[in-house]
Amino acid sequence: xxxxxxxxxxxxxxxxxxxxxxxxxxxxxxxxxxxxxxxxxxxxxxxxxxxxxxxxxxxxxxxxxxxxxxxxxxxxxxxxxxxxxxxxxxxxxxxxxxxxxxxxxxxxxxxxxxxxxxxxxxxxxxxxxxxxxxxxxxxxxxxxxxxxxxxxxxxxxxxxxxxxxxxxxxxxx
Amino acid sequence: xxxxxxxxxxxxxxxxxxxxxxxxxxxxxxxxxxxxxxxxxxxxxxxxxxxxxxxxxxxxxxxxxxxxxxxxxxxxxxxxxxxxxxxxxxxxxxxxxxxxxxxxxxxxxxxxxxxxxxxxxxxxxxxxxxxxxxxxxxxxxxxxxxxxxxxxxxxxxxxxxxxxxxxxxxxxx
Amino acid sequence: xxxxxxxxxxxxxxxxxxxxxxxxxxxxxxxxxxxxxxxxxxxxxxxxxxxxxxxxxxxxxxxxxxxxxxxxxxxxxxxxxxxxxxxxxxxxxxxxxxxxxxxxxxxxxxxxxxxxxxxxxxxxxxxxxxxxxxxxxxxxxxxxxxxxxxxxxxxxxxxxxxxxxxxxxxxxx
Amino acid sequence: xxxxxxxxxxxxxxxxxxxxxxxxxxxxxxxxxxxxxxxxxxxxxxxxxxxxxxxxxxxxxxxxxxxxxxxxxxxxxxxxxxxxxxxxxxxxxxxxxxxxxxxxxxxxxxxxxxxxxxxxxxxxxxxxxxxxxxxxxxxxxxxxxxxxxxxxxxxxxxxxxxxxxxxxxxxxx
DNA sequence: GATGAATGAGCCTTCATTCAT
DNA sequence: AATGAATGAAGGCTCATTCAT
Numbered sequence: 001x002x003x004x005x006x007x008x009x010x011x012x013x014x015x016x017x018x019x020x021x022x023x024x025x026x027x028x029x030x031x032x033x034x035x036x037x038x039x040x041x042x043x044x045x046x047x048x049x050x051x052x053x054x055x056x057x058x059x060x061x062x063x064x065x066x067x068x069x070x071x072x073x074x075x076x077x078x079x080x081x082x083x084x085x086x087x088x089x090x091x092x093x094x095x096x097x098x099x100x101x102x103x104x105x106x107x108x109x110x111x112x113x114x115x116x117x118x119x120x121x122x123x124x125x126x127x128x129x130x131x132x133x134x135x136x137x138x139x140x141x142x143x144x145x146x147x148x149x150x151x152x153x154x155x156x157x158x159x160x161x162x163x164x165x166x167x168x169x170x171x172x173x
Numbered sequence: 174x175x176x177x178x179x180x181x182x183x184x185x186x187x188x189x190x191x192x193x194x195x196x197x198x199x200x201x202x203x204x205x206x207x208x209x210x211x212x213x214x215x216x217x218x219x220x221x222x223x224x225x226x227x228x229x230x231x232x233x234x235x236x237x238x239x240x241x242x243x244x245x246x247x248x249x250x251x252x253x254x255x256x257x258x259x260x261x262x263x264x265x266x267x268x269x270x271x272x273x274x275x276x277x278x279x280x281x282x283x284x285x286x287x288x289x290x291x292x293x294x295x296x297x298x299x300x301x302x303x304x305x306x307x308x309x310x311x312x313x314x315x316x317x318x319x320x321x322x323x324x325x326x327x328x329x330x331x332x333x334x335x336x337x338x339x340x341x342x343x344x345x346x
Numbered sequence: 347x348x349x350x351x352x353x354x355x356x357x358x359x360x361x362x363x364x365x366x367x368x369x370x371x372x373x374x375x376x377x378x379x380x381x382x383x384x385x386x387x388x389x390x391x392x393x394x395x396x397x398x399x400x401x402x403x404x405x406x407x408x409x410x411x412x413x414x415x416x417x418x419x420x421x422x423x424x425x426x427x428x429x430x431x432x433x434x435x436x437x438x439x440x441x442x443x444x445x446x447x448x449x450x451x452x453x454x455x456x457x458x459x460x461x462x463x464x465x466x467x468x469x470x471x472x473x474x475x476x477x478x479x480x481x482x483x484x485x486x487x488x489x490x491x492x493x494x495x496x497x498x499x500x501x502x503x504x505x506x507x508x509x510x511x512x513x514x515x516x517x518x519x
Numbered sequence: 520x521x522x523x524x525x526x527x528x529x530x531x532x533x534x535x536x537x538x539x540x541x542x543x544x545x546x547x548x549x550x551x552x553x554x555x556x557x558x559x560x561x562x563x564x565x566x567x568x569x570x571x572x573x574x575x576x577x578x579x580x581x582x583x584x585x586x587x588x589x590x591x592x593x594x595x596x597x598x599x600x601x602x603x604x605x606x607x608x609x610x611x612x613x614x615x616x617x618x619x620x621x622x623x624x625x626x627x628x629x630x631x632x633x634x635x636x637x638x639x640x641x642x643x644x645x646x647x648x649x650x651x652x653x654x655x656x657x658x659x660x661x662x663x664x665x666x667x668x669x670x671x672x673x674x675x676x677x678x679x680x681x682x683x684x685x686x687x688x689x690x691x692x
Numbered sequence: 693g694a695t696g697a698a699t700g701a702g703c704c705t706t707c708a709t710t711c712a713t
Numbered sequence: 714a715a716t717g718a719a720t721g722a723a724g725g726c727t728c729a730t731t732c733a734t
Contacts, residue, residue, distance in 0.1 A: 348714080350714085350715080381715080381716090382715060382716045382717060383716085383717070384715070384716060384717065384718095385714080385715060385716075388714075388715075389714095
């Protein structure tokens with residue numbers, strides 16, 4: 001991965017996240033990255049190839065995060081960890097998550113590569129805690145996850161800490 | 174509103190919702206509507222004018238829904254009504270909500286015309302129920318609303334009824 | 347010629363003269379005239395038909411002017427009359443002349459319907475005055491005519507009266 | 520300036536001059552130049568940018584011509600030089616001058632960048648020759664210039680040499 | 693690896709024109 | 714006579730992509 005390749009990925013991530021994939025032209029990406037138009041295609045074949053390279057990078061980072069959660073033994077800690085993710089999206093990851101969520105609504109089918117493992121982990125936690133319907137509870141956690149991410153990325157409410165408290169209370173966390 | 178105008182709005186709503194606003198060309202809208210491309214511009218001035226006409230229609234429908242909730246007296250019924258909305262998005266409204274949520278991620282700033290009144294209603298309900306932090310609880314309801322809508326519109330889980338049960342239990346509804 | 351027909355001709359003349367024939371759309375003419383788009387075509391068949399109707403009107407007015415000049419007996423008076431035309435373009439004729447001159451430069455071939463008779467009259471006058479090369483002198487008068495019209499219609503110099511004096515001196519008028 | 524850029528300028532100059540700026544489409548320019556339409560915009564940004572590039576080229580050529588006239592000492596030679604210009608428009612400059620004159624009639628305001636310096640030079644010459652009203656005489660020279668250019672570019676009379684003789688006689692040149 | 697000239701398809705929009713009312 | 718909805722072609726312009734250097 002050369003320096004220019006990274007510049008391109010960085011620029012594309014930023015622009016795609018801010019304006020949307022199809023609203024950003026490759027020439028704008030090139031300008032933002034300070035490289036020639038042709039270079040994007042030499043490195044990433046396609047505009048879509050560029051997108052997939054970004055997503056791949058993100059997927060790796062996300063999987064390592066999820067890997068950490070699996071290691072947790074106490075089921076309450078597991079739920080705490082999962083539901084804390086959206087509260088802790090920091091600036092460097094902000095663009096990536098925004099892009100993911102924006103793309104969800106344009107893709108032909110829903111990408112479950114992230115949610116499926118997360119649901120499994122949550123369902124196990126609820127089972128261990130003796131919840132009567134761990135599957136539905138796990139699904140509700142995914143729902144909360146999406147809602148929280150939407151809030152954190154778009155609405156940006158000021159009282160996130162209080163919201164977390166109110167939420168955790170419902171699960172006795 | 175002539176017959177062709179409605180055909181155009183209908184086609185545009187469908188395509189914009191499915192593929193995203195900027196990924197759909199006016200010529201595709203025209204073809205889907207069975208209409209010449211020029212007619213779109215005679216009636217809606219712009220591609221953006223077309224979008225705004227759609228949003229206006231939806232806003233009206235949404236406001237009448239919200240109007241119904243304000244009339245409810247029992248605060249538990251109020252919360253039940255709000256949180257039930259996403260479960261009851263029917264087919265005719267499906268496209269509209271999908272478009273709204275897709276656009277959230279592309280707009281420059283978050284449109285609060287829907288969420289602000291809803292938050293107020295929810296906060297009042299929580300206050301009446303004696304919750305200690307009604308503002309945070311109301312925000313959490315908005316978050317759940319977004320998460321539920323995302324699920325209903327994108328992931329489409331099969332056990333929605335059980336999820337609703339699990340959710341309502343947390344609020345003793 | 348109905349009232350609306352005249353409104354259309356008037357509007358078209360004004361707009362064509364100001365912005366140029368091909369830069370003005372029929373819909374703009376319709377709006378300026380306060381009539382529907384279709385009416386232009388019912389009355390004038392074509393956008394070009396509209397132009398020709400304007401030109402025809404102008405041609406008639408111009409020919410009647412020229413007819414007056416032929417009646418003059420004294421050759422000096424004749425020259426005075428011809429060369430005075432451009433100085434006396436009044437406001438009502440301004441649009442028409444501007445259009446004529448603008449079109450000269452776009453037409454495929456030069457329209458001589460105006461210049462040919464004028465040249466003949468001028469050549470006769472110079473012959474009567476004993477000029478050695480009346481044909482060339484007549485051509486020079488046409489040239490002056492065009493130059494004066496250009497000045498009066500475009501550059502609008504403030505000292506037109508002095509210019510006329512300087513010019514007439516050269517012909518001992 | 521690549522070879523294709525020059526091809527585009529050449530083609531545009533020819534077509535704009537012959538048919539008028541707004542009557543010529545960029546696709547026609549591209550076809551005439553043997554070039555893809557997109558290339559016009561890569562090199563000249565706009566259709567108007569293309570026009571301005573042409574005008575800039577012409578302005579440079581014209582200014583160097585005018586520069587030659589300022590160097591002349593004898594005022595009669597100066598007038599001879601100015602009034603000779605229109606007679607000596609050669610084929611390579613023909614398109615450019617035609618375009619200039621055609622545009623005069625479409626522009627919102629008259630471009631004096633050429634006429635103002637020329638008027639100054641002429642006024643000085645007349646002053647040196649002791650004319651009583653050099654300003655008006657200079658204006659008359661501009662008028663003759665425009666008329667002569669119109670003749671040379673549009674009407675194309677056969678006896679230009681005799682006309683020049685008749686004209687010069689009036690100034691004892 | 694990197695540039696940027698070049699392309700052709702497609703985009704949004706406007707236009708002249710037709711036609712039912 | 715008059716309207717204005719409707720059309721299809723064309724207009725200016727942008728885009729993703731290719732290729733010679």
